[in-house]
Amino acid sequence: MATIRAVFRTSARSRPTIGTLAQRNSPSCCRWMSRKHPKGFVKPVQEDLDEIRERTREFARREIPENVARKTDQDNEFPMDLWQKMGEAGLLGITADEDYGGLAMGYQAHCIVMEELSRASGSIGLSYAAHSQLCVNQLMLNGNDDQKQRFLPDLISGQKIGGLAMSEHSAGSDVVSMKMQAKEVDGGYLLSGQKFWITNGPDAHTIIVYAKTEPTAGSKGITAFIIDTSVKGFSCTRKLDKLGMRGSNTGELVFDDVFVPRENVLGEINKGVRVLMEGLDLERLVLSAGPLGLMQAALDVTLPYVHERHQFGQPIALNQFLQGKLADMYTKYKASSGFTYSVAAEIDSNPENPLIKTQECAGAILYAAERATECSMDAIQCMGGMGYMNEVAAGRIMRDAKLYEIGAGTSEIRRMVIGRAFNKEFLR
Numbered sequence: 546m547a548t549i550r551a552v553f554r555t556s557a558r559s560r561p562t563i564g565t566l567a568q569r570n571s572p573s574c575c576r577w578m579s580r581k582h583p584k585g586f587v588k589p590v591q592e593d594l595d596e597i598r599e600r601t602r603e604f605a606r607r608e609i610p611e612n613v614a615r616k617t618d619q620d621n622e623f624p625m626d627l628w629q630k631m632g633e634a635g636l637l638g639i640t641a642d643e644d645y646g647g648l649a650m651g652y653q654a655h656c657i658v659m660e661e662l663s664r665a666s667g668s669i670g671l672s673y674a675a676h677s678q679l680c681v682n683q684l685m686l687n688g689n690d691d692q693k694q695r696f697l698p699d700l701i702s703g704q705k706i707g708g709l710a711m712s713e714h715s716a717g718s719d720v721v722s723m724k725m726q727a728k729e730v731d732g733g734y735l736l737s738g739q740k741f742w743i744t745n746g747p748d749a750h751t752i753i754v755y756a757k758t759e760p761t762a763g764s765k766g767i768t769a770f771i772i773d774t775s776v777k778g779f780s781c782t783r784k785l786d787k788l789g790m791r792g793s794n795t796g797e798l799v800f801d802d803v804f805v806p807r808e809n810v811l812g813e814i815n816k817g818v819r820v821l822m823e824g825l826d827l828e829r830l831v832l833s834a835g836p837l838g839l840m841q842a843a844l845d846v847t848l849p850y851v852h853e854r855h856q857f858g859q860p861i862a863l864n865q866f867l868q869g870k871l872a873d874m875y876t877k878y879k880a881s882s883g884f885t886y887s888v889a890a891e892i893d894s895n896p897e898n899p900l901i902k903t904q905e906c907a908g909a910i911l912y913a914a915e916r917a918t919e920c921s922m923d924a925i926q927c928m929g930g931m932g933y934m935n936e937v938a939a940g941r942i943m944r945d946a947k948l949y950e951i952g953a954g955t956s957e958i959r960r961m962v963i964g965r966a967f968n969k970e971f972l973r
Contacts (some may be wrong), residue, residue, distance in 0.1 A: 632703025
C-alpha cells in the first residue's frame with residue numbers, strides 16, 4: 546500500500562501553485578504572522594483531504610487496533626515501535642518542508658491526522674501532537690537552516706522523539722513565572738531547573754525548552770533552546786501516573802547545569818515568548834482535533850451497543866431518552882468539527898499572509914474539549930453497567946477526554962484568552 550508521503554508528494558506537485566495574496570490590515574485581536582506553511586505548500590482541495598483522512602484511518606486500523614489502545618492504557622506504556630511506523634507512513638512531518646522529509650501540507654491535514662489517531666487512541670494521539678506540532682512545527686516556524694537540517698530529518702522519520710518543555714511545578718498557566726534559568730558561559734548556556742507535566746518527556750531525544758536568561762525581566766527575559774537529551778546533566782526523574790492519557794508518557798525533567806551550545810538557541814536571546822506565541826494559536830488549533838477523535842470514538846463504541854442490546858423485547862436504541870443522547874453526541878461532534886476545520890481552512894487559504902485569530906483557535910479547543918467530555922460521559926450512560934466496565938473503551942475515552950479541559954491551557958484560561966482578544970479590539 547502506498548504511504549501517505551508518496552501519495553501527497555505526487556499530488557502536490559501536480560497542482561498549480563498559489564500566487565502571493567495581498568496584505569490586509571490586521572485587527573489587534575488577530576495575528577498577521579510570517580509564513581506559517583512549509584515551502585512548496587499548495588492549498589489542498591477536498592480530494593486531498595479525503596485521501597489523507599482515509600490513509601490515516603487505514604494506518605490506525607492496522608497499527609492501533611482496540612487491543613493496542615487498551616494495552617497502552619493499562620500498561621501506561623507507549624508502543625515505541627509506532628514512532629518509526631508513523632515516520633514511514635509520512636505522518637510526523639505534515640507541516641514540514643520536503644527538504645527534511647516532510648509532506649509540505651497545512652493545518653487542515655494536520656488536524657485530520659490528529660483526529661484519526663485520537664479516534665484510535667487518545668493517548669497515542671496526544672503524544673503524536675507533542676512530537677509533530679509542539680516540537681517539529683515549532684522548529685519549522687522558528688529554526689534556522691542549520692537547526693532544521695540537524696534535527697528535523699530524524700524527528701520526521703521517527704528515528705528520534707520530540708517534545709516541548711515549558712511548564713513547571715509553580716508555572717503552569719502562568720508560564721512567564723517559570724524559575725528555570727539559563728546562565729551564559731563560554732560557547733553557550735548552562736540550564737538549571739525542573740520542568741513538569743512534559744508529554745514525551747521520558748522518551749524524547751530532542752526537546753524545545755524555555756528558560757530565563759534574564760530572570761528579572763519577566764516575559765522579556767525568556768529564551769527557547771533546543772536540547773539533545775543525551776547531554777550530561779539531563780534526567781527524567783520520574784514518569785507520571787495519570788488518570789487518563791495513559792501511555793502518553795509524561796515526566797518530570799531535571800536540568801543540572803545542562804550545557805547548551807549557542808547554536809542551539811531557538812530564535813533570539815530573550816525573545817522566547819515570541820517563539821512561544823509564534824506557534825501557540827496553531828497548537829491550540831491542531832490539539833482541538835484530539836477531542837474530535839475522542840467524540841468519534843465515543844460514538845463508535847455506543848452506536849453498535851445500543852442497537853445490539855435488548856431490553857423489554859427491543860433494542861435500547863429505540864428508547865427515546867437514548868435517542869436524545871445519541872442525537873446530542875452526534876450534533877456536538879459535528880458542531881465541534883465544523884468549528885475546528887473552518888478555522889484551519891481559513892489559515893490554509895492564505896499561506897503567504899495567514900490571518901490567525903486567537904479567539905478562533907482558543908475557541909475551537911475550548912468548545913471541542915468540553916463537548917468531548919460530555920459525549921464520553923453520555924457514552925458511559927448509554928451503555929449502562931457495561932459502560933462502567935474497564936473491558937470496554939468508554940471509560941478510557943472519558944478519562945482521556947478530560948485532559949483536554951486541563952492540559953495545554955485550562956478551559957478557564959481559554960475563556961480569558963478569548964475575552965482579552967475582544968478587549969484588545971474594542972479598548973484601544
